[in-house]
Amino acid sequence: MKILLVDDEFELVSTLAERLSLRGIDADWATSGESALAKLQDTTYDLAVLDIKMPKISGLKLRKKIQKIQPEMRYIFMTGHGSAEDFYSASSEEGPDSYLVKPVNIDDLIAKITAILAP
Amino acid sequence: MFLLNVFKPAFLHSRETDSGPFTGLFNFKKLWRSRIIILLCVALGPLISLAIFTFVVTKHDAEREIHLRTIRLASNTKRTISFFFEERKAALDFILRSNSFEQINDHRQLANILQSLQETIGGFTDLGIIDATGKQIQYVGPYDLQDVNYSSEKWFEEVAVRNHYISDVYLGFREVPHIIIAVKHMFPNGFSYVLRATLETQRFNRILSNINLSGSEDAFLVNKEGIIQTPSRSHENIMAKITLPVPEYSEHTEVMEVTGSHLKKIVIGYAHIPDTSFIFMLTEKKEALMRPWRTTQSIIIFFIILSILSTLIVVYLVATHLVNQIFLADLERVQTLHEVEQSSKLASIGRLAAGVAHEINNPLAIINEKAGLVKDIFSFKEEYKHDAKILGLIESILASVDRCGKITKRLLGFARNLDATIQQVDISAVIEDVLGFLVKEAEYRSILINLDIEENLPQFETDRGKLQQILLNLVNNAFAAMQDNGRLDIRIRRVEHDFIAISVKDDGSGIPEADLKRIFEPFFSTKTKNGGTGLGLFITYGLIQELNGTLQVVSTFGKGSEFTITLPLTRISKQR
Numbered sequence: 179m180k181i182l183l184v185d186d187e188f189e190l191v192s193t194l195a196e197r198l199s200l201r202g203i204d205a206d207w208a209t210s211g212e213s214a215l216a217k218l219q220d221t222t223y224d225l226a227v228l229d230i231k232m233p234k235i236s237g238l239k240l241r242k243k244i245q246k247i248q249p250e251m252r253y254i255f256m257t258g259h260g261s262a263e264d265f266y267s268a269s270s271e272e273g274p275d276s277y278l279v280k281p282v283n284i285d286d287l288i289a290k291i292t293a294i295l296a297p
Numbered sequence: 298m299f300l301l302n303v304f305k306p307a308f309l310h311s312r313e314t315d316s317g318p319f320t321g322l323f324n325f326k327k328l329w330r331s332r333i334i335i336l337l338c339v340a341l342g343p344l345i346s347l348a349i350f351t352f353v354v355t356k357h358d359a360e361r362e363i364h365l366r367t368i369r370l371a372s373n374t375k376r377t378i379s380f381f382f383e384e385r386k387a388a389l390d391f392i393l394r395s396n397s398f399e400q401i402n403d404h405r406q407l408a409n410i411l412q413s414l415q416e417t418i419g420g421f422t423d424l425g426i427i428d429a430t431g432k433q434i435q436y437v438g439p440y441d442l443q444d445v446n447y448s449s450e451k452w453f454e455e456v457a458v459r460n461h462y463i464s465d466v467y468l469g470f471r472e473v474p475h476i477i478i479a480v481k482h483m484f485p486n487g488f489s490y491v492l493r494a495t496l497e498t499q500r501f502n503r504i505l506s507n508i509n510l511s512g513s514e515d516a517f518l519v520n521k522e523g524i525i526q527t528p529s530r531s532h533e534n535i536m537a538k539i540t541l542p543v544p545e546y547s548e549h550t551e552v553m554e555v556t557g558s559h560l561k562k563i564v565i566g567y568a569h570i571p572d573t574s575f576i577f578m579l580t581e582k583k584e585a586l587m588r589p590w591r592t593t594q595s596i597i598i599f600f601i602i603l604s605i606l607s608t609l610i611v612v613y614l615v616a617t618h619l620v621n622q623i624f625l626a627d628l629e630r631v632q633t634l635h636e637v638e639q640s641s642k643l644a645s646i647g648r649l650a651a652g653v654a655h656e657i658n659n660p661l662a663i664i665n666e667k668a669g670l671v672k673d674i675f676s677f678k679e680e681y682k683h684d685a686k687i688l689g690l691i692e693s694i695l696a697s698v699d700r701c702g703k704i705t706k707r708l709l710g711f712a713r714n715l716d717a718t719i720q721q722v723d724i725s726a727v728i729e730d731v732l733g734f735l736v737k738e739a740e741y742r743s744i745l746i747n748l749d750i751e752e753n754l755p756q757f758e759t760d761r762g763k764l765q766q767i768l769l770n771l772v773n774n775a776f777a778a779m780q781d782n783g784r785l786d787i788r789i790r791r792v793e794h795d796f797i798a799i800s801v802k803d804d805g806s807g808i809p810e811a812d813l814k815r816i817f818e819p820f821f822s823t824k825t826k827n828g829g830t831g832l833g834l835f836i837t838y839g840l841i842q843e844l845n846g847t848l849q850v851v852s853t854f855g856k857g858s859e860f861t862i863t864l865p866l867t868r869i870s871k872q873r
Contacts, residue, residue: 187659187662187663189663189666189667190659190662190663190666193663193666193667193669193670194666196670196673197666197669197670197673200670200673200674200677201673231655258654258655258656258658258659258662279658279702279705279706280658280659280661280662280665280702281658281661281662281664281665281666281698281699281701281702282662282665282666283665283699284666284669
């Protein structure tokens with residue numbers, strides 16, 4: 179299981195990746211859409227955890243771009259803004275279970291990852 | 298009752314509000330009053346003007362008719378009386394011209410003449426011949442008047458000048474009213490004598506009594522001094538002075554109005570009888586003469602009053618109905634404006650809350666992850682794994698972050714639900730969200746909130762945002778009515794299988810019975826001085842209706858109130 183975390187908050191995304199790694203989940207991270215796409219060029223991931231609100235490329239836009247490169251990829255969306263628009267956009271793409279509001283509880287995140295990637 | 302309700306001014310109890318420009322009601326009482334006044338002026342103005350005009354004109358005409366009738370009657374009577382005297386004077390003149398002095402001075406001849414006069418014209422009592430010295434040289438009649446000298450009498454002087462004389466009525470020795478007519482005859486040689494006749498007044502009186510008089514009319518003769526000469530209905534005795542003013546001399550028949558006893562007006566028609574001192578007077582109370590006009594006027598006034606009353610009723614009903622319609626339309630306008638304003642306020646609050654929550658969420662997430670990592674490191678390393686103090690401190694940080702996270706999530710949830718439409722809701726979660734906002738106030742005021750929710754309540758489809766707002770308004774209202782240390786009971790039950798009943802019961806001040814009927818009216822508030830708009834329950838009620846629910850209130854003044862909302866568990870589509 180290999181996971182890519184994308185959030186413009188370096189402190190958040192790096193720490194979250196480290197915590198997941200401590201729990202045995204191979205987590206990589208990026209702080210922008212561009213760097214995430216660069217990583218995807220030479221690495222294959224099973225799941226991407228994307229922040230919806232990011233400068234330049236939003237999480238939802240990034241999902242569309244990733245789909246072209248790795249169509250099998252699954253997604254979890256994070257947001258610090260619980261607007262109805264975000265909720266509906268994320269839900270309509272991946273279902274209501276793919277949506278997490280920050281601050282994220284690590285156990286909730288792992289539970290979601292496990293549920294989504296379960297065979 | 299139905300008509301009363303239809304046309305009852307619904308706006309009379311509406312209160313002016315200072316909710317800002319265009320969001321208050323118009324002043325309908327003023328509008329209603331001005332519409333009624335304008336309509337009344339337009340409808341009644343011409344009617345009343347016409348009535349006054351008709352009254353004045355017909356009164357003037359009636360008075361003129363009375364005067365003309367009086368003049369006509371007085372004039373006719375004057376001619377009859379004049380003819381009476383002319384006839385007798387002419388008879389005496391004829392006697393003088395058709396008899397020589399010797400013949401007429403003969404006692405027997407004069408007696409024959411008297412007899413002839415009594416048998417033809419009638420009414421003659423006696424005849425006398427008076428020479429130029431005033432001595433009655435010949436007399437025939439019942440009295441002993443032979444040789445009586447009249448030279449000093451005033452009438453004798455007058456007859457000498459004017460050649461004839463008709464006296465006033467006088468009683469004489471016998472206390473019997475009579476009149477003297479004297480005619481002078483002058484010969485070319487300057488010799489003259491006077492033929493004098495005494496007339497009874499019965500025939501004369503008969504002329505007046507033959508006039509067709511109505512009930513209160515009176516006709517009589519007076520002399521220039523105002524002494525009554527003939528019997529009168531209104532004066533007991535002849536030869537008495539009349540109480541009415543004596544008319545000034547006029548050649549023609551005239552009419553005048555005087556104020557008699559008891560300030561009642563009297564119409565007097567009068568005519569001076571030529572060659573006599575008599576004045577014929579015809580009197581009648583004006584009130585009696587005007588009676589037919591008054592009767593007609595009474596009927597007209599009755600119909601005018603009837604018209605005015607019916608106009609008043611119609612104007613009132615029409616104005617009230619019209620202004621009622623405008624009032625209802627205006628009420629709807631204001632309600633819509635307030636609802637829009639309220640929604641807009643809530644939306645702004647929602648956006649603000651969401652903004653704040655978002656800004657806090659990111660640093661909070663970092664704290665969460667960093668603390669989480671510290672905890673992970675400590676947990677995974679053997680040397681720290683059993684350091685309960687450090688782990689406890691980290692747990693405390695994480696618990697606080699979690700608490701902050703719940704708050705921001707709740708804020709975000711509220712903001713999100715403001716925009717949301719129909720969705721499946723769990724009533725317990727909604728109540729929890731709502732109370733989350735009020736729990737601090739309850740703590741500060743030591744208000745005990747007792748939550749009693751039936752187990753296994755199903756989720757149901759409704760508008761979560763509206764339901765939150767309804768509950769928030771009701772709990773807020775309850776808090777406002779309660780003293781510190783009060784108790785609030787929230788009870789949720791499934792009723793009649795398809796409904797859910799949510800009751801919010803407080804032990805606050807309660808609502809007086811008189812106010813209970815009006816609490817859902819817009820702008821009805823007992824807290825206006827404390828910033829209450831009187832719209833809270835009105836909007837709540839509207840929202841409940843939008844959710845196809847009902848609201849019941851039970852309240853005892855001084856003991857508390859219980860508001861119970863009943864909502865359908867299955868959504869019924871309803872167009873508002």
